[in-house]
Amino acid sequence: MMQKPLSKEEQEWVEETLEAMSLRELIGQTMQDHAGRLPFKGDDEAALRRYLEQYPVGSFFIGGEVIQKAAGKAEDYRDWAGLLQGISRFPLLFSGDLEFGAGSAVRSLTAFPPLLALAAADDEALAYEYGKYTALEGRAAGFTWALAPGTDLLLNWMNPVITTRCLGDDAGRAARLSAAVMRGMQEHGLAACAKHFPGDGVDYRDQHIITTVNSLSEEEWFSTYGQVAGEMISQGIMSYMTGHIALPWIEDGAGGAGSGPVPATVSERITTGLLRERLGFDGVVLSDALDMGGFLSWGDYTQRIIDCFNCGTDVLLWPGVRYFAVMEQAVEDGRVSRERLKASVRRILELKARLGVHAACAGGEDTRAQPLLDDKLPPDLDRQVRQFSRELAGRCITLVRNRTGQLPLNPQEVRRVLVIMMNKVTEGRRYERMNLFVEQLKARGLEVDILDEFEPLTTLRKWEQSGVRWDAAFAPYFLPLHGMMNTARPVGEAAKAIWAMQHAETVRPIGISFATPYLLQDIPFLDTLVNAYSLHEDTVELTVKALFGEIPFQGSSPVKAEI
Known part of the structure; x- marks a missing residue:
């Protein structure tokens, strides 16, 4: 399929706009700014006007980051995007981390179970709807560009970055489902962005902290990550995000300072040679965030920024406004060619034309977006989105191990239960959202005893010796991705548990993971394990129903949970 060609009118708009731009405006198109980091209050129209005159950027990142929490209201984002669109001389794109639905970036919209849950359900029709409803809600809130779906593969159980943000460990499944998510997005007005090329999930380290390495051989890479990328490109993915990830089989040169791996974000061999030329990708290449440790170690600011652009990157994510001066100087002294700059801007403008943002009305209003009512989609559509989210929640819950037939529990026989909480790392790092699980148990009228302090280690034994007995015991686990824990495993107090x-x-605890699917690596003695993949509200409720036999376990593990 590849990308569909532009109409004659769209193509003319691209070329006329390109020719109308000054050098500074061309440079601005290749920078994505962060709306949450502006040096003034975001609704100060006069300040916004001055800012865009000085720094005419081509796109803004809005909404919560995946590494933080969903933020704000949909109407606020939409109004803000409209305000900027009206101020900017050239149409803007608005991106966000819409990885698990628009609700993963905007609190008032619908958060879906994560991609790993979608992989456990393994249904292409559901995957298409995942993309479609993300797009309908996202575009209504002002987004035109999803930094999603994740097309990484979970090949190392200790990887701390993509645990539930990917579609498992099988390339065929990941290719099928991510392509369906992408089609759902792009057919409903939202550009998709496959990430993180050349592929996360092989290393046990985190590129927020250092440059990581995809250590597969050329043959292994093409049969895994290459298979997924080939499918995304053939189906017409509009953009690709490169990661701060090295690929030694193609780029074994030393790092910028003479040592260390070469991340894709500065590698011409990976970005241009492999992604563009060998795989045939002709859309927009966006770098991962340039404030991450995996990029910062590559030379000084000027060096790494110029290398990032020259390797084949079209849009640099959060380089900061000094980017303008560095690029102006680099064009002037020939380190960056004007032709190469214009080639990137042409691709960016083509993306804008495909999304129809060039045709926004004079007031900045997006005519292709659904209306918002009370900060949600119109009632019928809103109901469909929420029903979809709940259906996926019910379809993903996976019974990984049930060696002694403990599950399902008999509601008539279970009156008193023990919950061993694995949701605390250190003092002050306790993830209270796990209380959703405890509340569901209490709502059934159960007497719930909680163990959440593990000094002394013998507390549980003392309770037993005093004669206390439970009809069932649960060991629920949760650790958020990117709590900068540098792991997805139980650590600190959770490990002590x-x-x-x-x-x-x-x-005999029943393990329930609301995070990593690999809990059996750290708790191999569990006779029973349920993987639920997230503390998504519907998922927690339906997990408890499944534990008590009221609904079946429908998911199948998207990874080899017992290695």
């Missing part, structure tokens, strides 16, 4: 529960002699 694993030690503590082994002191008991009458307790």
Whole structure:
């Protein structure tokens, strides 16, 4: 399929706009700014006007980051995008981390179970709807560009970055489902962005902290990540994000300072040679965030920025406004060619034309967006989105191990339960959202005892010795991705919980992971494990129903959970 050609009118708009731009405006098109980091209050129209005159950027990132939390209201984002669109001389794109639905970036919209949950359901029709409803809600809130879907593969169980943000460990499944998500987005007015090329999930380290390495051989890479990329490109993906990830089989040169791996974000061999030329990608290449540790170690600011652009990147994500001066100087002294700059801007303008943002009305209003009512889509559509989210929640819950037939529990026989909380890392780092699970148990009228302190380690044994018995015991686990824990595994107090529960002699805990699918690596003695993939509200409710046999477990593990 590749990307559909532009109409004659769209093509003319691209060329006329390109020719009308000054050097500074051309440079601005290749920078994506962060709306949350502007040096003034975001609704100050006069300040916005002055800012865009001085720094005529081509796109803004809005909404919460995946590494933080969903933020704000849909109407606020939409109004803000409209305000900027009206001020800017050239049409803007607005991107966001819409990885798990628009609600993963905007609190008032619908958050979906994560991609790994979609992989557990393994249904292309659901994947298409995942993209479609993300697009309908996202575009209504002012977004035109999703920095999603994740097309990485979970090939190393210790990877701390993509645990639930990917479609599992099988390239065929990931290719099928991510292509369906992408079609759902792009057929409903939202550009998709496959990430993170050349592929995260092989290393056990985090490129927010250092440059990581995809250590597969050329043959292994093409049969895994290359297969997924080939499918996304053939189906017409509009953009690709490169990661701060090295690929030694193609680029074994030393790092910028003479040592270390070469990230894709500065590698011409990876970005141009592999992605563009060998795989045939002709859309927009966006770098991952340039404030990440995996990029910062590559030379000084000027060096790494110029290398990032020259390797084949079209849009640099959050380079900061000094980008303008560096690029102006680089064009002037010949380190960056004007032709290469214009080639990138042409691709960016073509993306804008495909999304129809060049045709926004004079007031900046997006005529292709759904209306918002009370900060949501119109009632019928809103109901469809929320029903979809709940359906996926019910379809993903996976019974990974049930060695002694503990599940389903008999509601008539279970009156008193123990919950061993694995949601605390250190003092002050306790993830209270796990209380959703406890509340569901209490709502059934159960007596719930909670163990959430593990000093002394023998507390559970002492409770047993005092004669306390439970009809069932649960060991729920949660750790958010990107809590800068540099791991997805139980650490700190959660690790101590694993030690503590082994002191008991009458307790056989039912493990429930609301995060990593690999809990059996750290708690191999569990006879029973349920993977639920997230603390998504519907998922938690339906997980409890499945534990008590009221609905079946429908998911199948998207990774080899027992390695």
